[in-house]
Amino acid sequence: MNLYFVLEGEQTEVKLYPQWIENILPNYSEVDFEHEADQNNYYIFSGGGIPSIYNHVVNAIKNINDNTIYDKLIVCLDGEEIGVDARLNEIKTFINNSGVSINDNCEIHFVVQNICIETWFLGNRKIVKKNPQGTKLQAFKKHFDVIKEDPELMDEMERYRNKAHFHYSYFKEVLKERNLTYRKSRPDVVMEKTYLDQLKRRIQDTDHIPSFKKLYDLLISIAE
Secondary structure, three states: OOEEEEEOOOOHHHHHHHHHHHHHOOOOEEOOOHHHOOOOEEEEEEOOOOOHHHHHHHHHHHHHHHOOOOOEEEEEEEOOOOOHHHHHHHHHHHHHHHOOOOOOOOEEEEEEEOOOHHHHHOOOOOOOOOOOOOHHHHHHHHHOOOOOOOHHHOOOOOOOOOHHHHHHHHHHHHHHHOOOOOEOOEOHHHOOHHHHHHHHHHHHHOOOOHHHHHHHHHHHHHHO
8 A cells, every 4th residue: 555645734743644644644754756666565754734735635636546556545634723623624625616527546645734733742641740849831731731621722811922832832832831842843852752652651541632633543443
């Protein structure tokens, strides 16, 4: 089986997803160009954000139709403010309006990160201090305790321009409390297998971060 990923993010996701794939699908190897896939390979392409990813997904379908070795096209993007269902409807409508359809040998899967990739990262209960010392993180936890409640349900606080911005800021404060840093271009702290294991525990113990569970279950089904 061969996998073709189109990711919205240009920085975090293109570094992180190969690590997750390596941990869950150790028999798969990445190729630099889509035409190089043979058996148990995957190709990753950044869609460069919304809305440009929509055009890139249509082009990916065309590439796959010209190179029918791929079994799954996996499209990963953020729900952000409009939500999972609206984002799914938006991209599916765009594809339908393009007049392009994928060949019968390949299946499309959509994974919408609700709200953003940092929302998933907040699902690691072990990284969040129960009694933080920083006043900003104390205020964040008082507003919404991501240890006890599903991060995907968290609204933004005042002064933050949207949910994604707030979730990103919350996660940075969580790491600051541990003397750790995070930048979208340097997501080293979340790339360790131990971090993925904690997210796995969260979806096994609770019904939280269901959009992450969709990706995890998809990769596990491929592994099996």
